[in-house]
Amino acid sequence: EEILDVRPVGVTDGFFDLGGHSLAAVRLMAAVRRQFGRDLPLSTLFRGATVESLAAILRTSGPAPAASPLVPLTPLRAGSDRPPLFCVHGAGGGVLVFTDLARGLGEDQPLYALEARGLDRVEAMAGAYLEAIRTVQSEGPYHLLGYSMGGKIAFEMARRLERDGQEVALLTLIDIPAVPSPAALEAEDRLAVPPEIAGLPDFDASTAERYLAVYRANREASRAYVPGPYEGRLLLLTAEDGNGRDAADPTLGWEAFAAGGVEVHRLPGGHYTLLGAAYAGAVVDLLRERLAQTVPA
Numbered sequence: 464e465e466i467l468d469v470r471p472v473g474v475t476d477g478f479f480d481l482g483g484h485s486l487a488a489v490r491l492m493a494a495v496r497r498q499f500g501r502d503l504p505l506s507t508l509f510r511g512a513t514v515e516s517l518a519a520i521l522r523t524s525g526p527a528p529a530a531s532p533l534v535p536l537t538p539l540r541a542g543s544d545r546p547p548l549f550c551v552h553g554a555g556g557g558v559l560v561f562t563d564l565a566r567g568l569g570e571d572q573p574l575y576a577l578e579a580r581g582l583d584r585v586e587a588m589a590g591a592y593l594e595a596i597r598t599v600q601s602e603g604p605y606h607l608l609g610y611s612m613g614g615k616i617a618f619e620m621a622r623r624l625e626r627d628g629q630e631v632a633l634l635t636l637i638d639i640p641a642v643p644s645p646a647a648l649e650a651e652d653r654l655a656v657p658p659e660i661a662g663l664p665d666f667d668a669s670t671a672e673r674y675l676a677v678y679r680a681n682r683e684a685s686r687a688y689v690p691g692p693y694e695g696r697l698l699l700l701t702a703e704d705g706n707g708r709d710a711a712d713p714t715l716g717w718e719a720f721a722a723g724g725v726e727v728h729r730l731p732g733g734h735y736t737l738l739g740a741a742y743a744g745a746v747v748d749l750l751r752e753r754l755a756q757t758v759p760a
Contacts, residue, residue: 466490478512488559495521504578532580533595534558536565539573545758546606546632547573548750549596551620553611554685556677560610563740567747572754575599577613579677585612585688589619604632604757608750610738612685614639618720622693632757634697635750638705638734641690641716647706648686696723698753700746705734
């Protein structure tokens with residue numbers, strides 16, 4: 464009630480149904496940690512966003528049980544003819560960045576996000592995440608999206624699916640170069656705290672450091688990854704004020720690896736704001752169109 468400024472809140476009322484959003488989710492988890500000494504992942508809310516479900520978790524002793532990296536933002540409904548869109552986390556490792564995208568695409572479009580699980584190589588992440596998505600969809604055609612460094616993970620997932628004879632109907636990478644330039648690496652090194660973490664409220668020093676540790680590990684994994692050849696086509700969305708700004712190569716280097724070609728769209732926003740409420744609409748419109756094209760009439 465205090466965080467959402469809504470009264471009364473019933474034990475079975477959904478956090479997001481009551482107007483909860485990503486920053487409110489961060490505040491809630493920070494409050495849980497202060498009050499109960501339990502450090503629950505933010506994805507807990509997507510697996511059960513009610514007082515009743517959170518209380519059940521808090522009543523258990525010890526840390527929350529390990530969960531799949533797959534987080535259902537918009538779960539697949541029985542009888543749905545729409546294949547899920549699987550979205551891979553950025554360097555921050557969390558899935559809240561996809562909440563506005565899921566909301567914009569609507570309840571008819573199943574959307575699952577993949578959150579970091581402490582792996583230190585893009586190849587290892589790709590293998591683990593493919594295992595997770597196959598619990599929801601065992602056969603292609605698959606629809607993959609990767610934000611920031613998640614684009615590299617999604618690309619590697621697509622390569623492995625292709626190797627296994629599976630169809631990738633849509634591969635979308637968001638604002639990530641295939642190989643970072645020396646200037647980009649220097650800019651990253653100067654960025655002590657990325658905006659996606661600096662903007663999170665109510666964090667004490669130890670919690671902030673854990674988030675930074677995830678970011679740094681993922682950043683190093685991204686830098687170490689060298690893309691291999693991919694026979695398919697990919698959709699690249701770049702931010703006008705992000706990696707797409709002043710880029711000599713509009714494909715950000717991906718044309719050298721995607722034999723099927725690269726479709727590029729430069730959209731309003733920055734690297735850290737492209738999927739936020741102010742700019743996500745353009746991404747939603749484009750994805751809705753592309754997803755519709757991949758579904759048989």
